[in-house]
Amino acid sequence: MFALACQDRSSKPDVLKVNVDTTLSDLEYDEDTDQDKKITIEDTADKVFEVKTKDGNEVSIESTYHLSNLLQELARAKNESLTEADIKMSRVEEEPADRISRLIKTKYWDNLTRQxxxxxxxxxxxxxxxxxxxxxxxxxxxxxxxxxxxxxxxxxxxxxxxxxxxxxxxxxxxxxxxxxxxxxxxxxxxxxxxVPFVVPGGRFNxxxxxxxxxxxxxxxxxxxxxxxxxxxxxxxxxxxxxxxxxxxxxxxxxxxxxxxxxxxxxxxxxxxxxxxxxxxxxxxxxxxxxxxxxxxMEDGKKLTSNGLNRYFAEGIGIPPETESGHFDEQLAIYAEKYNMPISKFTEAYQSGNLPSQNQVKSDLSLPSLDDYFLHDRSLRESRHDTTWRLDGVCANLNTVSLNSLLYKYETDFAYLIQTYFDDSLTYDNQTFDAQYWLDKAEARKQLVNQLLWNEDDKVFYDYNFVTQSHLIYESATNYYPMWAELVTSEQAEHLKNRLLATLKAKGGILASSKFSVEKFATSDVARQWDYPNGWAPHQMLIWKGLMNYGYDDEAQELIYRWLWMITKNAVDYNGTIPEKYDVVSRTHKVYAEYGNVGTKFDYITPSGFGWMNASYQYGLSLLNEDLKTKLNQLVEPEVLFTP
Incomplete structure (x- = not known):
């Protein structure tokens, strides 16, 4: 359990009147032992600092969390070019969940805004x-x-x-x-x-x-x-x-x-x-x-012949946003067949100047490489970049996630037209009523149940319309239908049980299961949208999906686990709020292909991370008052919930 580690609060002044530069310098020298301009649990000092105030008093501040708060308040004063400052003890000793939420609301959104x-x-x-x-x-x-x-x-x-x-x-x-x-x-x-917009993190524009x-x-x-x-x-x-x-x-x-x-x-x-x-x-x-x-709904592209949809991102060649060498493992297969160094092969492929097929060492169909990059671009269009679930196959899949989202479009259109437009809305010279969209939604629901529902496992899986088979991959995206309110109460019960059995971890919901990664991975590359990582969008959709079907207790536990992990991480690491977490180890130290955004800063995290901030505010808005109190005390989830 988290507890205030300062000396008796009654003996402390409400405000510390300090020289900003001197106090900040002394605090860094005394407590920031690894000199990274943060005070974290990895600093090896005794975590006790005597603040010398302008009126000659000394006030003892203790614990990683309170010292990091003091560091942040001093840094803010310095950023405002203050020589002297009144540091409020209410900020130094602020309850951790309250502090995170306040900073998101009053600081982070504005810092993430661009135009x-x-x-x-x-x-x-x-x-x-x-x-x-x-x-x-x-x-x-x-x-x-x-x-x-x-x-x-x-x-x-x-x-x-x-x-x-x-x-x-x-x-x-x-x-x-x-x-x-x-x-x-x-x-x-x-x-x-x-017109302004909010970016994901501070390095984005x-x-x-x-x-x-x-x-x-x-x-x-x-x-x-x-x-x-x-x-x-x-x-x-x-x-x-x-x-x-x-x-x-x-x-x-x-x-x-x-x-x-x-x-x-x-x-x-x-x-x-x-x-x-x-x-x-x-x-x-x-x-x-x-x-x-x-x-x-354009036939042959994102709409497939069976009536369901897929991700299908057009383009030519290698996705340009990837770093050099990202595709070398795949390109090496083709380069070897063409008897060319990877660099030369890549240059020739990108320019369309590969040698003719009769110069290839063995039978090789170039479109298969084109197809690989079609799948890769489509995977990136799905925003799950990257996962072994979609690697080399994305454009062949009617995904559970996409068809759930489009079902939600159809039911939303029906709701909006009926609720706000007197059951009639004209678009492109055609008038739509709610029933038109309800019929669309019902047709999609039938197809989703026919093609994506797996009766043996009692769960939805992505459907490969080329092989006409399910992709048996345990993924958080399999539970989007509960968010979209596409399922029956009987299906919801099965889905809830399956979700908790396969994807619940100490810190929330996994992006995918360890079993699926071990089954489908073709190398030891850690994909960021896979086990052991967890992501804010998945948590938010699954919380709402569970609540849609009355599983409030299960949602409360998952919300608490996620918020506890974020809060504990911020307490231990100077307010850090990153892009994603390892929800098995409950750490922001994620060693996947793209690392973790939002962890590198001096003194103060200026903006957190967009959807992580949102998940925190959303989770707090749903969490019951008793659990909010326990969150501020950092009561371990294992104390509150059975495994």
Whole structure:
């Protein structure tokens, strides 16, 4: 159990009047033994520090947590250029869950906010992903006359900066041609200013698709519908001008969409306020309908012949956002058959100048490599980049997750039309009533149950429509149907039991099971969307899914386990809130292919991580009062819940 480790509180002043530089320097010297500008459980000092106040008193502060809070408060004062400061003891001794939640609400969301306009570009254009070695670029759709005029007018205000107007027809060939000319894509302007958005973490400067929805959940709880509505509007802009909600607004994502959450984003944002802006709601709903029909329901691409959907990200060649050498293991197979070094083979493949087939050592079909990268791009479109579940097969799968999300679109459209538009909404010269969408949802439900439900295991699995078989892989995504309210109460009981038996860990829900990774992994590479890691989106969807079917006690336990892990990690590591966790060891020290974002900072974590912040606020909003008290005391989950 966590307990205050300072001396008797009654003997302490409410405010410590200190010299900022001297106190900060002394604290670092005394307690930051590894000199990383943080005070953590890995520092080897005695964790007792005497604060010398301006009025000549000495106040003893003890424990890693309280000392790290003191460090953060001093650093904030220094950042404000204060020579002397009044450090409130209420901040030093603040309850840990309360502190995390307060900082998310009052600091982190604003620190994660960006906008694409002249002031915003001052920061965005420092990002290396916005430029090559010599030129920084902003790409603007040819259909956005307002954006073209605005950005052309400020082009001269930035050094080595170019505004590029995209062609009307954006093809995979065009996107490949600008891979060596990277840049950011413009977003919506309103009243001469960029419409703001929240980025995933401090090192990001672009708006990511599904991240935005989960961030929106937290923003709505914290009363920041100004940002939630703005991000929905940026989604609508992307649909109108880029033809899809982008993976992110970078040039190399122009052929790639992302998991569809827009109707949930619209509905939850609209209904979290007392506003009655039905015009906004109508415009946003029509934009979501455009995405549904034009992105997801085009035959032969994301819609398969069996009536269900798949991820299918168009493009040519190697995904440009990956680091050098990422695909060497796969490319080596082909390079060996062509009797070429990997570097030469890669160059030839990317340029389309491979030797003819009769020069290959054995029978080799080049499209199989093209197919591999189709699957890889589609995997990235699913945002599970990467997992052994989807490796080399993603575009052949009717995934449980995607079809659950589209079922939610269909039921959301029915609800919105019936509730707010008098059961009639016109889009593209066609009038829709609620029954149209309910029929769509029912047809999808029948197909999901027919093709994705596994009667033996009593769970949903992704369906390979090429081999006409289930991909037997234990994944958190198998439980999206409970969030979408697609299942019967009998199915929900089976799913709940299966979930807790296969994916519950000490820190929450696993992205996938150890058994599945061991079965499907073809190398020892640790994929970040697999065991032993856990992710905020999975937790949030599964909590809501369980509660949809009355499993409140199970949801409370999972929420507590997740929040306890975040809180304990922040207490032990100077407020660190990372992108993901190892939920088996309950640590932010994740050694997967991309490491962990949000763990490197000096003194203060400035912004946490977007969907991790949201999961914290969402979890607290659902947690009962007794468990909130125990969370602040850091009572171990094992004390409260049976295995």
């Amino acid at each position: 694409v306009d002249k002031p915003g570009l001052e920061r965005i254009l420092t990002d290396t992903k916005a430029s090559d070695s010599t030129m920084r670029r902003l790409y603007v759709p040819s259909t956005d006359s307002v954006g073209i005029a605005y950005f052309k007018s400020i082009e001269k205000d930035f050094k080595n900066f170019k505004v590029v107007v995209l062609p009307q027809n954006i093809t995979p060939e065009y996107v490949k041609s600008i891979n060596d000319k990277p840049g950011i894509l413009s977003l919506k302007l309103k009243n001469g200013k960029g 672009e708006m990511y698709g599904w991240d935005s929805y989960f961030e929106g959940v937290g923003l709505n709880i914290d009363g920041r519908q100004d940002l939630s509505k703005a991000m929905v509007e940026n989604f609508a802009y992307q649909i109108e001008h880029y033809g899809k909600i982008l993976n992110a607004n970078r040039s190399y994502y122009l052929t790639r969409s992302q998991p569809p959450f827009m109707t949930s984003f619209i509905r939850e944002t609209y209904e979290s306020t007392d506003e009655n802006d039905t015009l906004w709601l109508k415009v946003m709903t029509r934009a979501a309908m455009q995405e549904y029909f034009e992105v997801w």
